[in-house]
Amino acid sequence: MAVSDASLQTWCETLLRGRAASPDMSLNDYLGAIPRLESLADLPAGTPVLVRGDVDAKPGATIGEGDIRLRSMVESLKYGIGKGWKQIVFGHIGREPEKSLDKVAKRLGELLGCDVPLVDNWYDDATGEVSDSLTGQIATAAPGSVIVLQNTRKYEIERVLWKAKETDLPQLAPRLAKFANQLAEKIAKVYVNEAFSAGSLDASSVVAPASMERVALGRYAAGEFDGPMQRCLKADLAVFSGIKIDKLDDMEAMIARGTIKQIFASGSLAMAIRKAIGQLDGAPISLGAAEDPANSGAPWYIPPARVEQAKAIVADGREKGITFTVPCDSVIEDGSTKDELSPRDQQLDIGPKSIKHFSEAVGTFIENAGKGAVAFHNGVFGVFEDPRFEAGTKAWIPELKRMKQGGVEVYVGGGEGGKALEKYGEPDWVTHCFTAGGTVLNALGSEPVPYLVALHAAART
Ligand SMILES: Nc1ncnc2c1ncn2[C@@H]1O[C@H](COP(=O)(O)OP(=O)(O)O)[C@@H](O)[C@H]1O
Ligand SMILES: O=C(OP(=O)(O)O)[C@H](O)COP(=O)(O)O
Secondary structure, eight states: OOOOHHHHHHHHHHHHHGGGGSTTOOHHHHHHHSOBGGGGTTOOTTOEEEEEEOOOOOOOSSTTSSOHHHHHHHHHHHHHHHHTOEEEEEOOOSSOTTOOOHHHHHHHHHHHTSOOOEEOSOEETTTTEEOHHHHHHHHHSOTTOEEEEOOGGGSGGGGTTTTOOGGGHHHHHHHHHHHHHHHHHHTOSEEEEEOTTOOSSSOGGGGGGGGOSEEEEOHHHHHHHHTHHHHHTTOSEEEEOSSOTTHHHHHHHHHHTTOOOEEEEOTTTHHHHHHHHHHHTTOOOOOGGGGOGGGTTSTTOOOHHHHHHHHHHHHHHHHTTOEEEOOSOEEETTSOEESSOOTTOOEEEEOHHHHHHHHHHHHHHHHHOOTTOEEEEESOSSOTTSGGGOHHHHHHHHHHHHHHHTTOEEEEOSHHHHHHHHHHSOGGGSSEEOSOSHHHHHHHSSSOOHHHHHHHHHHHO
């Protein structure tokens, strides 16, 4: 079922437009239309199956170290092995094209108890073709075997959708259509997505389902969306922190769903909310260097439009009875603490008063939380990788434990928030920690998850 250039262009437009393409579609609308792994149960032994794997992992010396995403794939892969499928796993690792999946293939072999060869040079950017030798290797592979393809980001084609504009698509679509068609012709006509975290558009291979005869969502990914994610869709408390100011869009979308009663905002992005509250309450505050247009290229810059957005979020939220808890002091570059920032100060952590303020707010939340209350946490409270700016995050992680002990279901988005839990806490301090950052925010927030959009489109054609 070859995909035409025109059809692939429509696919890409849908992917790039995101929510704007289908504003009324909810996460569960996408999920409801996507087949699950079991729908492929009738595939005969020997069928090649292309598996988008969650291979962006750093396996350590022993099983259990840095391989949680690889372990998340085991159930689906074992299902395929049991069926005798020839599974060809592909995906990216990190953002550098030269990174290799050699350790990943080795660890997958250890986890599956079989030899998992890594195939390099499987695609040629110049010709746009998948290598014939890979096709030969798949043909001679035994039923039940698993092969890993080298890092997709080794190839330029994988990156072309990243930051592409719709005006680029007439030129990109034929290349991507050929890529998708080559995957189907030379590798497999059946596709399983078991890459829960691969939720950015920095992966043009998200269009692979366009050329496939059958597609399915893997067991782990489906379980995450059907289970913990559903609880997070009903969160009472959302904690947004970190540096990415576009998380305000996700905050807005979560509030719009109607269950949120409290927002905690911390880290760099909280500056926009602090400023907004100051303006709304007639007590203006300075954001220091973060509001200086000279820093407009910095990731921690807070543009005036984001403050306006924050004002609308807070004003609208207050009308709905939502309370907003934000920092009241900051640790700046030289390690000192300030209540009010001077124009050159850059906020890098929350200060001790804020730590106390958040702790008290957690106490109030626990007191008022009914049975089955849900808290969702994302991000970190400061530059926690640097010991000078870790105190806010280090003090926050035990608050998650306190909430859980207080009867609250606590969910942590992956990314840096997950790393902080690993660093300062224990896995059982929370109800569930996701193995993905961006995917979880997309699923709960403002934009659809690109691979769900693609699987949904494939399931309908
Ligand atoms: N003032 C700050 N507050 C919080 N995080 C910051 C700040 N400045 C820089 N960062 C960095 O931002 C990263 C976390 O932010 P973000 O990427 O939004 O989180 P996540 O990956 O969980 O989505 C960390 O690496 C942190 O060091
Ligand atoms: O680690 C990942 O996502 P995450 O940092 O959002 O959890 C995924 O591999 C996506 O990586 P990307 O953001 O380089 O596309």
